[in-house]
Amino acid sequence: MEEVAAWRTRLEGKVVSAMTHTGRGYLLLVGGLLAIVAWGVFAYTVQLRDGLIVTGLRDRIMWGFYISNFVFVIGISYGGVLMSAVLRLTGAEWRRPITRLAEGAAVAALCVGALFPIIDLGRPDRFHFLLVHGRWQSPIVWDVIAISTYLVATFLYLFLLMIPDMALLRDRPGQAMSRWRRILYRQLSFGWVGGERQRRTLSQAGTMMAIAIIPIAVTVHTVLAWLFSMNLRENWNSTIFGPFFVAGAVFSGIATIIVIMAVVRKIYHLEEYITEKHFVYLGYLLGIFTLVMIYMNVAEFLTVGYSMVGEAPFHLDQLFKGQFAPLFWFVFLGGFVTPGLLVLMPWTRNIRGIVAAALIVIVAMGIERYYLVVSALRVPQMPYEPSVYAPSWVEFSVVIGAFALVGLLLALFVKVFPVISMWEMGETREAGNAAGGTGR
Amino acid sequence: MRAEAVLPLLLFAMLGATFLPGGVVHASQVEIEISAPKEAQVGREVQIRVTLRSSGDGVPIADAEVTLLREASFARVVGDVELARAATDQNGVAILLYEPTVAGEQNLKLEYAAADGAEPQTAALTISVAEGPQIERSTAGIRVPGLNVWALVAVLSAVWAILFTAALSMVRIGRIGAEEGAHADQTRGRGGPAK
Amino acid sequence: MPTCRSLRYRAILARRHWPKLEVRVSGVQGLPGTESSEDMTEDDDHQQPSPPQPTRGTRKVDRRGLLRILGIGALCVAPLPVVPSLLRASVGRGLVRSNRQAARAPSGRIRQWTMIIDLRHCDGCQGVGKPPQCTAACIEGHFAPEPMEWIEVFEGQLPGGGTQFIPTPCMQCQNPPCVNVCPVAATFSTPEGAVLIDQNRCIGCRICMAACPYDRRFFNWGKPPVPPESLLAGYSTDHQVPAKRGTVMKCDFCPDMARAGTLPYCVLGCPRRAIYYGDLEEDIATNGNEIVAASRFLAQNQAYRLKEELGTKPRLYYIPGHGEAVGRDSLTKGRLPTRWPWVERVKGARQWKR
Numbered sequence: 011m012e013e014v015a016a017w018r019t020r021l022e023g024k025v026v027s028a029m030t031h032t033g034r035g036y037l038l039l040v041g042g043l044l045a046i047v048a049w050g051v052f053a054y055t056v057q058l059r060d061g062l063i064v065t066g067l068r069d070r071i072m073w074g075f076y077i078s079n080f081v082f083v084i085g086i087s088y089g090g091v092l093m094s095a096v097l098r099l100t101g102a103e104w105r106r107p108i109t110r111l112a113e114g115a116a117v118a119a120l121c122v123g124a125l126f127p128i129i130d131l132g133r134p135d136r137f138h139f140l141l142v143h144g145r146w147q148s149p150i151v152w153d154v155i156a157i158s159t160y161l162v163a164t165f166l167y168l169f170l171l172m173i174p175d176m177a178l179l180r181d182r183p184g185q186a187m188s189r190w191r192r193i194l195y196r197q198l199s200f201g202w203v204g205g206e207r208q209r210r211t212l213s214q215a216g217t218m219m220a221i222a223i224i225p226i227a228v229t230v231h232t233v234l235a236w237l238f239s240m241n242l243r244e245n246w247n248s249t250i251f252g253p254f255f256v257a258g259a260v261f262s263g264i265a266t267i268i269v270i271m272a273v274v275r276k277i278y279h280l281e282e283y284i285t286e287k288h289f290v291y292l293g294y295l296l297g298i299f300t301l302v303m304i305y306m307n308v309a310e311f312l313t314v315g316y317s318m319v320g321e322a323p324f325h326l327d328q329l330f331k332g333q334f335a336p337l338f339w340f341v342f343l344g345g346f347v348t349p350g351l352l353v354l355m356p357w358t359r360n361i362r363g364i365v366a367a368a369l370i371v372i373v374a375m376g377i378e379r380y381y382l383v384v385s386a387l388r389v390p391q392m393p394y395e396p397s398v399y400a401p402s403w404v405e406f407s408v409v410i411g412a413f414a415l416v417g418l419l420l421a422l423f424v425k426v427f428p429v430i431s432m433w434e435m436g437e438t439r440e441a442g443n444a445a446g447g448t449g450r
Numbered sequence: 451m452r453a454e455a456v457l458p459l460l461l462f463a464m465l466g467a468t469f470l471p472g473g474v475v476h477a478s479q480v481e482i483e484i485s486a487p488k489e490a491q492v493g494r495e496v497q498i499r500v501t502l503r504s505s506g507d508g509v510p511i512a513d514a515e516v517t518l519l520r521e522a523s524f525a526r527v528v529g530d531v532e533l534a535r536a537a538t539d540q541n542g543v544a545i546l547l548y549e550p551t552v553a554g555e556q557n558l559k560l561e562y563a564a565a566d567g568a569e570p571q572t573a574a575l576t577i578s579v580a581e582g583p584q585i586e587r588s589t590a591g592i593r594v595p596g597l598n599v600w601a602l603v604a605v606l607s608a609v610w611a612i613l614f615t616a617a618l619s620m621v622r623i624g625r626i627g628a629e630e631g632a633h634a635d636q637t638r639g640r641g642g643p644a645k
Numbered sequence: 646m647p648t649c650r651s652l653r654y655r656a657i658l659a660r661r662h663w664p665k666l667e668v669r670v671s672g673v674q675g676l677p678g679t680e681s682s683e684d685m686t687e688d689d690d691h692q693q694p695s696p697p698q699p700t701r702g703t704r705k706v707d708r709r710g711l712l713r714i715l716g717i718g719a720l721c722v723a724p725l726p727v728v729p730s731l732l733r734a735s736v737g738r739g740l741v742r743s744n745r746q747a748a749r750a751p752s753g754r755i756r757q758w759t760m761i762i763d764l765r766h767c768d769g770c771q772g773v774g775k776p777p778q779c780t781a782a783c784i785e786g787h788f789a790p791e792p793m794e795w796i797e798v799f800e801g802q803l804p805g806g807g808t809q810f811i812p813t814p815c816m817q818c819q820n821p822p823c824v825n826v827c828p829v830a831a832t833f834s835t836p837e838g839a840v841l842i843d844q845n846r847c848i849g850c851r852i853c854m855a856a857c858p859y860d861r862r863f864f865n866w867g868k869p870p871v872p873p874e875s876l877l878a879g880y881s882t883d884h885q886v887p888a889k890r891g892t893v894m895k896c897d898f899c900p901d902m903a904r905a906g907t908l909p910y911c912v913l914g915c916p917r918r919a920i921y922y923g924d925l926e927e928d929i930a931t932n933g934n935e936i937v938a939a940s941r942f943l944a945q946n947q948a949y950r951l952k953e954e955l956g957t958k959p960r961l962y963y964i965p966g967h968g969e970a971v972g973r974d975s976l977t978k979g980r981l982p983t984r985w986p987w988v989e990r991v992k993g994a995r996q997w998k999r
Contacts, residue, residue, distance in 0.1 A: 020791075058866065060995075061868060061891060062866075062891065063866040063867030063997050065866075066999060068997065068998060069854065069862075069863050069864055070999060072851040073851065127850070131849050131850015131891075132851065132865070132891030132892060133847065134847070134890065135888075136848040137848065140829060140848065143829040143830060144828060145830050148825075148852075149826055149852070150850060151828045155606065159606075159609055163613055164594040165617075166620075169620070172621070200620050200627060201624040201625075201628050201631065202623060203626075205630050207630075211619050218612060218616060219612075222612045238855075240825075240826060240856070241826065241856040242856065242957075243855065243858075260546060391858075391860040392797075393799045394799065397999070435740065467818060481750075492752070522936055523926070523936070524923065524931050525906055525907060526906065527921070527935075528936070530936075535940070551927050551929075552752065554752075560870075575951065581752055581753070584754050584926065585925075586757040586838075586839040586926050587836075588835065588837065590818075590834030590838075591824075591834070
């Protein structure tokens, strides 16, 4: 037990020092992110002043960088759902060190992702019309409902499973904790004392939320897909769009978790808890989803290309051979096939290889969302010349500012809340030790 | 019929009447018998029975085209609107069917030509059309059987109920914590076993 | 190997810092829901170290309780804004704005506007030597901002060769994809069958533009030019002036003019009289010169609609042709580009390209 206690103290020490010890590197990072966010806000004020004319969008391609990144950012929040809920319900013990980080990343991504539709509106001053005058038959209203429900659910899930850790930090002796931290932890611990009744309540609530949040998450991205597939556009009006988007979201979510895990592990020296095994298992999941994505793409394009109905010849030509060909083939070969190979081959199945694969996947999924939106809108509806779209500096600035905001929220999260779920870690360790030690 | 078309036909008819042997019916020799209801209603089909006979011997005229027209005005343009067209059969009978769309006293005209090239004649008739219900309707709106707002409300209520229950369990944890904390205080105050 | 007793002791010691943990026997669930009887005994023998808060009295509990109540309250309030629209939908007001009067015939029945474009008479104004006059009339009449062509003359390839000119206003669909997807009912279907836009309701999300399969909706990307005289017009959904930045506009079948018994601008502007405007309820249509029974005119001339297979059920019909009735050869390509002369006299507006 000496060993267990020592191990616990070490873990606790690492996690708390991650929260309280603010190095210069951290301040530089936060400062840089704040600067980028400020630049994004400035670009948005330019847009507010002059209207959407400052973007590259026009009548024929009226959705572009904002909407494609909206889908992308909501998609990367799926890592959290997968880690916390799915792995929890299937009893995968290896998830324990990474659930907190995954949930935090999901919340950060969701909060920022929900801003994108507002940024894209021509009249953001009338945003409240969505609530006051909303039509329930509209895919956009379904999206508003779904995302707000998902946001509430993710918040609840995060703070519910943080209660025991909050209690731990609340009770922790020492002057390292400032006063506001103590107050915050006291409030968020909800009077946790660790008694049997509380534990039972928490367990039931946690299981219920884990079961509930999976259909909510699947619904959110399916509804997002329906924003596109309920329109009569070539390649959008496809029945496979819902599952296609969900698969893509899980794919990019796993990749995001891998990258965030690698970064946090490096910075806060959590190598003891987040090991190569975690990367390898997540890499396997990533590999499985590359197969899923390849399958979905083949199913979609083979069906369309076999009969070549309507505008299919134009669309497939611009996607495979024309304007969007570099993007498409990078995504297919670089984003799907390459990470699959990296995971498959034993000599790249290590932390470096899997993080590299994850980075490629994140970039590829962002590009995939982009050409999905823009290429379908470029298909001419009547006899006119196809248009050209390129994002303007305003769109780039706002989107990069939004990504920086996600990073900023994550950086703040790591400072305020324990980055590893200590109580869940402790359970495994205790059980493992007890089983090994006493032969019980 | 268009004004421009009548003149050449008239000339041809006159020429034909001069040069061709008998058998061609002179335009003024066509008798028309009209059988039409006096009253009708908007949206209900009206049948007008027209019999064409040559006035001399009463022989029915076959394959003669009969056109039904009405005087109409819309957006300050006035003119004759073609409502129905039919050809007479061997018995010289043509049946014209049309659905009145305007109520009131309808001034209808029947145009008929005894044979190709003969001068068309007109006969007037009046039908009093009563008002009827709306015929055409705008059909906009999504109509998927089973998709209604109550299904959405039911799903949303179920989901929000689950979230609400989870939130309530946090309240419950707090309440239990307060209780057990108070209980612990009590027992400690009584001098319970120290740790 | 430490003994059982010392193990227990150490577990309790550890629990001081980790009050919620216990020595687990088994279980795969995230939380200890299973406990051994030993732990129960330990609870009785050795009191758990209690957290300091409750000893400070009831004040802390009240503050906690208040925060909890606030949190739960926020959770309850969050879904409420959606409830009014859900209730409104269930009452079944439908898509039509209740404060708008439908245009009626003298008989009192509601007009059912339709438009028939006779392509046998449309040559893209090649023979007239000007840009398409239907578009020019619409731009002048409605003060359509540049570069909006609410009725746009496309030159389509005929399957057998040659081209035809297709003047394309809004199709005024009876199953309008734009109305179906609008989140705030800014675009709506009227009882007359036309589809209008409420400039005061549109939030500029542009999903209607993505939904329209005929490219007939236009967005005010920048500050649109507004003719001074349009500011004198009272607000009505029957006319789309003054234009507002960040909202969508399109052809609306000139409801204010049709209601008054005048023909739309494009009908009056066409030098070939190729466009007919009519009422399906009264079954009548006119191009300004001739008057026809709409249903017969359509049936006798093989009328068709664009993209029929999409199921949008347009109210706009075409009679096939390529301008042959006005002497156009179908292999003569090209028409003059559209202009927006009125825009030049309004200062301070932004211009953009389609």
